[in-house]
Amino acid sequence: MIAIIGASLAGDMAAATLRQEGYAGQILLIGDEPEVPYDRPPLSKEALVGDAPENRLYLRAESWYAEQGIELRLGAPVMAINPTAHTLQIGSGEPIKYEKLLITTGARARTLPGMETSPIPAYVVRTLEDARHLRAGLQPGVRVAIIGAGVIGMEVAASAATRGCQVTVVDFADRVMSRILPPDLSAYMAELHTSHGVTLLLDAGSVSLTPTGISTTKRGDLEADLIVIGIGVVPNTELATAAGLAVRDGVIVNEYCQTSDPDIYAAGDVTRYPNPFGPGDIRSENWKHAQNQAVTAARNMLGKHEAYAAVSGMWSDQYDVKLQTVGNIGTGTTTLRGEAKSRKFMLIYQNEAGVVLGALGINQAKDMRFAQGLVEKRASVDSALLADPKQDLRKLGA
Numbered sequence: 001m002i003a004i005i006g007a008s009l010a011g012d013m014a015a016a017t018l019r020q021e022g023y024a025g026q027i028l029l030i031g032d033e034p035e036v037p038y039d040r041p042p043l044s045k046e047a048l049v050g051d052a053p054e055n056r057l058y059l060r061a062e063s064w065y066a067e068q069g070i071e072l073r074l075g076a077p078v079m080a081i082n083p084t085a086h087t088l089q090i091g092s093g094e095p096i097k098y099e100k101l102l103i104t105t106g107a108r109a110r111t112l113p114g115m116e117t118s119p120i121p122a123y124v125v126r127t128l129e130d131a132r133h134l135r136a137g138l139q140p141g142v143r144v145a146i147i148g149a150g151v152i153g154m155e156v157a158a159s160a161a162t163r164g165c166q167v168t169v170v171d172f173a174d175r176v177m178s179r180i181l182p183p184d185l186s187a188y189m190a191e192l193h194t195s196h197g198v199t200l201l202l203d204a205g206s207v208s209l210t211p212t213g214i215s216t217t218k219r220g221d222l223e224a225d226l227i228v229i230g231i232g233v234v235p236n237t238e239l240a241t242a243a244g245l246a247v248r249d250g251v252i253v254n255e256y257c258q259t260s261d262p263d264i265y266a267a268g269d270v271t272r273y274p275n276p277f278g279p280g281d282i283r284s285e286n287w288k289h290a291q292n293q294a295v296t297a298a299r300n301m302l303g304k305h306e307a308y309a310a311v312s313g314m315w316s317d318q319y320d321v322k323l324q325t326v327g328n329i330g331t332g333t334t335t336l337r338g339e340a341k342s343r344k345f346m347l348i349y350q351n352e353a354g355v356v357l358g359a360l361g362i363n364q365a366k367d368m369r370f371a372q373g374l375v376e377k378r379a380s381v382d383s384a385l386l387a388d389p390k391q392d393l394r395k396l397g398a
């Protein structure tokens with residue numbers, strides 16, 4: 001029996017892959033949330049502004065799991081793993097025997113002291129339940145203070161501004177999305193937000209909650225009717241640590257997605273894995289990684305010996321902008337493809353030998369797929385050709 005702990009994107013994808021690869025044994029997919037596995041990216045975007053029914057967020061119809069012979073246990077937190085006995089324990093139940101185990105426990109949103117007792121509604125955005133509460137609060141005219149100008153904070157800012165709220169984003173960093181964007185793109189995204197009426201309070205020092213809103217050490221106090229905290233995530237590693245697995249800000253896996261116990265694998269947001277495109281190991285918190293690593297983990301659990309080597313990448317939707325990245329961005333020489341001030345352009349990053357390291361696209365979904373191909377091939381391309389939008393990226397670097 002293969003057991004999977006964590007019924008979200010990575011867990012779901014792994015279960016599906018096991019069946020696609022012909023595994024006929026028992027699969028147990030266990031989740032502590034009550035919902036059928038659902039997609040998180042819409043929670044800070046469409047789910048806050050659109051009218052689509054909630055079941056549109058589900059990764060699959062509930063009936064699919066039974067059709068595939070995948071036993072789905074929801075609302076069932078796994079309390080312990082015993083690697084020696086090859087068992088896991090759900091709630092206070094009897095130990096369940098596994099042959100191989102996959103940990104896809106993901107991450108949870110980081111919180112701030114005083115959030116639970118705040119007289120002003122204060123939310124993080126990680127679960128469907130969080131999004132339900134937040135959506136109900138985003139009424140026109142409501143003063144929304146968002147702590148954290150990272151991707152989630154800026155997406156919520158866009159959704160709240162679209163809903164007609166008065167939005168202020170506060171961060172100790174001096175630019176938006178500073179962890180993933182180079183400074184010129186931070187400035188571009190900041191301008192996008194201010195043009196929609198969002199106030200940015202950057203370089204604000206440290207931020208704390210007050211009975212009337214928030215307080216910052218460098219930019220004063222701010223009154224608010226609703227607070228959103230988007231200050232990053234913490235990987236859910238407690239089970240792995242208690243089981244004696246190697247953990248360092250993420251469950252450590254090798255390139256085959258195997259933990260320090262050969263019968264226990266891990267995939268998705270919870271892992272720290274060898275970076276296939278650079279030195280050291282990394283933790284990624286994005287959809288493509290969770291999906292791709294889960295596929296590799298499932299295949300390796302069935303005896304394949306495939307190294308996980310997917311190119312990293314993410315996307316974010318804010319207003320009418322789809323921002324995407326692939327590979328390593330912000331390093332090496334930069335080539336602009338398109339008009340920098342427009343709503344459609346690409347930045348391509350190369351090393352001294354002309355090898356394409358990464359790309360960043362604004363409303364360039366199609367070309368970003370081809371840019372990914374260049375990064376995967378480690379193609380060396382003349383930057384003058386990359387800069388010319390008339391050149392077909394598919395044909396470059398062949």
Ligand SMILES: Cc1cc2nc3c(=O)[nH]c(=O)nc-3n(C[C@H](O)[C@H](O)[C@H](O)COP(=O)(O)OP(=O)(O)OC[C@H]3O[C@@H](n4cnc5c(N)ncnc54)[C@H](O)[C@@H]3O)c2cc1C
Binds near residue numbers: 009010033039078108
């Ligand atoms: C609001 C939001 C917007 C996002 N937008 C984007 C985007 O635009 N682009 C992008 O690339 N990525 C985005 N992401 C990130 C992406 O959704 C995650 O990378 C992805 O969900 C990771 O999947 P996962 O299965 O590894 O972990 P998770 O989705 O975190 O799932 C882990 C699951 O395991 C459960 N679990 C934990 N411990 C236990 C236990 N002991 N027993 C049972 N179950 C347990 C958790 O409750 C959870 O259900 C977004 C994330 C959020 C929250």
